[in-house]
Amino acid sequence: MNxxxxxxxxxxxxxxxxxxxxxxxxxxxxxxxxxxxxxxxxNEQIISEGGEPVAFDHDCREGICGMxxxxxxxxxxxxxxxxxxxxxxxxKFKDGxxxxxxxxRAKAFPVIKDLVVDRSSFxxxxxxxxxxxxxxxxxxxxxxxxxxxxxxxxxxxxxxxxIGCGACVATCKNSSAMLFVxxxxxxxxxxxxxxxxxxxxxxxxxxxxxLEGFGNCTNTGACEVECPKGISLDNIARMNREFLKANI
Amino acid sequence: MSGxxxxxxxxxxxxxxxxxxxxxxxxxxxxxxxxSIFSPETFNELSHFMGTNPAxxxxxxxxxxxxVVFHFVMGFILEARNKxxxxxxxKNNGAANxxxxxxxxxxxxxxxxxxxxxxxxxxxxxxxxxxxxDFLPESPNRYYEELVHKFHSPIRTGAYVASFAFLALHLLHxxxxxxxxxxxxxxxAAKLETVSKIYAIGIPVGFIVIALFHHFNQx
Ligand code: HEM
Ligand code: SF4
Ligand code: FES
Numbered sequence: 001m002n003x004x005x006x007x008x009x010x011x012x013x014x015x016x017x018x019x020x021x022x023x024x025x026x027x028x029x030x031x032x033x034x035x036x037x038x039x040x041x042x043n044e045q046i047i048s049e050g051g052e053p054v055a056f057d058h059d060c061r062e063g064i065c066g067m068x069x070x071x072x073x074x075x076x077x078x079x080x081x082x083x084x085x086x087x088x089x090x091x092k093f094k095d096g097x098x099x100x101x102x103x104x105r106a107k108a109f110p111v112i113k114d115l116v117v118d119r120s121s122f123x124x125x126x127x128x129x130x131x132x133x134x135x136x137x138x139x140x141x142x143x144x145x146x147x148x149x150x151x152x153x154x155x156x157x158x159x160x161x162x163i164g165c166g167a168c169v170a171t172c173k174n175s176s177a178m179l180f181v182x183x184x185x186x187x188x189x190x191x192x193x194x195x196x197x198x199x200x201x202x203x204x205x206x207x208x209x210x211l212e213g214f215g216n217c218t219n220t221g222a223c224e225v226e227c228p229k230g231i232s233l234d235n236i237a238r239m240n241r242e243f244l245k246a247n248i
Numbered sequence: 249m250s251g252x253x254x255x256x257x258x259x260x261x262x263x264x265x266x267x268x269x270x271x272x273x274x275x276x277x278x279x280x281x282x283x284s285i286f287s288p289e290t291f292n293e294l295s296h297f298m299g300t301n302p303a304x305x306x307x308x309x310x311x312x313x314x315x316v317v318f319h320f321v322m323g324f325i326l327e328a329r330n331k332x333x334x335x336x337x338x339k340n341n342g343a344a345n346x347x348x349x350x351x352x353x354x355x356x357x358x359x360x361x362x363x364x365x366x367x368x369x370x371x372x373x374x375x376x377x378x379x380x381x382d383f384l385p386e387s388p389n390r391y392y393e394e395l396v397h398k399f400h401s402p403i404r405t406g407a408y409v410a411s412f413a414f415l416a417l418h419l420l421h422x423x424x425x426x427x428x429x430x431x432x433x434x435x436x437a438a439k440l441e442t443v444s445k446i447y448a449i450g451i452p453v454g455f456i457v458i459a460l461f462h463h464f465n466q467x
Contacts (some may be wrong), residue, residue: 010338015419021338036449074341105335173342173351178256206255215324215333217255217423224434225345233434241431243257 003095007042009054011109019111021100031091032041035078036061036068039088039101039149049247052227055114061086063228066163070115071102071168076167076226084165104170108177108212119166121212122180126164128208129201130184132193146192160185161229168223168231174215178225181209182235190244199246206243259326264429266319267422273312273445278451281458288392295391299375320361327354349421356418363411368396399462408459412452419448 004027010020026042033041036058043053059067068085073077078088093099101115109117134140160183168179185202188194194201217236224233252258280298284291298304342351349356371394378384401403423444427437 008338071337074337074339075344078345100339102337102339105337107333107335141263171345173334173346175334176256176330203353206257210256213333215330216257216260217429217430218326218330218348218350219421220343220350221434222345233428237428237433237437240257240261240429243255243400244261247252247258 001031001095003031003090003093003097005029005038005093005096006098008098008100009115011054011114012103014113015110021102027089029090031089033090034061034086034243035070035088035090036086055112055116057085060199063087064163066165069104069117069119069237071100071104071164071170073100076104076171077165077228081225082228082230084163084167087228104166105216106166106169106175108175108214109166111168116196117118117166119164121214122164122166122177124212125177125181125185125205125208129197129204130188132188132197134193143193148191152190156187159186159190159231159235162187162231163229167228169214169228171222171226172215172217173220173222174218176217176223176232177209177212177214178217178236178239179227179231182229182237182239185239185242186235189238198242202239202242202246206239256329258428259322261431263319263322264426265324266315266322267426268430269315269321271419271423271426272314274451275447278454282454284392284395285458285461291395292389292391296386296388297390299379300386316463320357323354325356347421350419350425351464353418353421356414359411359414360418363415366404366411370404396462396466399459400466402463405459405463407450409456412455412459415455416449416452419452420445423448 004025007024007026008021008221009024010019010039011022011181024042024046026038026041026045029041036056039054039056045204046053057067057069059065061068063084063086066084070077070085072085077083077085079092080088103109103111103115105117106121108121109119112118162180162183165179166180169175169177172179187236188201189198219233219236221233253262280291280294283294342348374394379386399408424437424440427440428434
């Protein structure tokens with residue numbers, strides 16, 4: 001059965017605007033629509049009435065790019081688990097529901113417009129050390145020639161599935177980025193290729209994370225629950241171990 | 249090593265270290281106090297030792313005061329930094345993904361701080377006055393009577409009981425959290441679940457029992 005919904009959406013015209021919640025009504029929403037398709041329909045409605053469409057981020061719309069965001073009814077990526085907002089379906093809502101839609105909020109994620117936030121602080125953390133330096137002259141050793149235990153390879157792969165969406169920061173009461181940084185440190189810390197630069201990597205990435213103004217982890221575990229990729233809290237503990245190893 | 253305390257992870261590890269120290273101290277304090285229920289003589293003996301042994305008085309006691317002050321000052325610093333890093337939502341559903349106790353460590357901590365202030369006024373200041381200001385002669389059997397006397401007032405007893413309830417809330421999250429902050433994996437920390445519950449509930453309930461026992465056994 002199609003639904004009629006009330007939407008309360010954060011509208012903010014640029015970084016310096018105060019911003020406020022604005023009410024919209026939308027009717028005849030199919031439960032088979034994705035959440036972003038529902039917003040597309042709303043925007044067409046707004047445009048046909050001569051208004052300014054709601055700005056929101058998206059790209060792949062299949063849960064792999066990490067571009068979509070949104071804080072829906074008080075939860076990052078909405079009420080479902082293990083998904084991004086583009087994978088959220090309207091069947092999770094009921095006819096007559098009121099849905100709050102806000103941007104991912106953190107000092108280090110300033111609003112650009114409406115629901116679009118600037119997550120380039122994550123890029124700068126990656127630039128500070130989220131890589132390995134390999135000479136690609138053509139004589140590069142085949143990665144498969146280096147033996148790696150299945151267990152380590154699996155855990156590194158799990159950490160590497162982080163898509164950098166920022167839901168962990170958005171949901172954390174402290175706006176801590178430690179789940180993201182923990183995953184990015186872990187994906188190399190678990191592999192032999194990552195060992196050479198391990199100490200500098202963790203020091204530089206943590207320093208950049210602090211510089212960007214993210215908060216401290218209190219181990220509430222909210223990030224792990226809301227993460228679309230199920231990145232485990234273990235990655236934060238591993239980062240803490242790597243950090244201590246690098247400093248003491 | 250330099251600059252570790254100025255990093256977010258360094259602060260967290262220092263917070264956990266002070267918390268481990270406080271949890272060890274609390275256990276030791278509990279073991280001494282519980283003797284007051286079944287053996288006033290043992291309680292007096294232990295208290296006399298703790299109160300007069302120079303190593304305890306002039307080494308451990310300052311370390312303890314430093315540990316307590318460090319813990320709550322660092323708690324305030326972390327809270328202030330976290331507040332500064334975050335922006336409020338119009339609608340936030342915290343209960344969907346985390347426990348109330350984990351989100352409100354600062355409030356349970358503030359109640360404990362208020363309790364510690366009361367505790368200082370009740371026991372520590374009179375004790376310091378007795379020993380180091382009035383220079384009264386030590387009478388090794390005074391401790392039990394002093395303890396029982398304190399729990400005469402129902403208001404004070406009530407405040408003790410309430411404070412220890414908040415300590416239990418603080419520790420229900422804090423015990424495991426301290427291990428995770430120090431780098432123990434969440435999987436290993438999960439294995440501590442039972443120990444964590446025994447400590448976080450057992451010790452505060454034990455202190456509550458001691459307070460109520462003396463309150464209802466006034467003589
Ligand atoms: C004096 C008043 C106290 C205050 C204001 C206070 C405050 C705090 C705060 C704000 C945190 C969370 C820090 C964070 O992770 O962001 C915390 C953690 C903790 N506290 Fe306290 N606390 C107090 C007393 C105590 C006492 C007496 C104990 C134990 C006997 C204790 C044990 C712990 C433990 C185990 C943690 C977890 C440490 C971690 O996550 O690494 N606290 N405290
Ligand atoms: S850890 Fe999870 S929630 Fe955080 S950025 Fe990576 S995928 Fe998103
Ligand atoms: S749009 Fe790419 S993950 Fe949602």
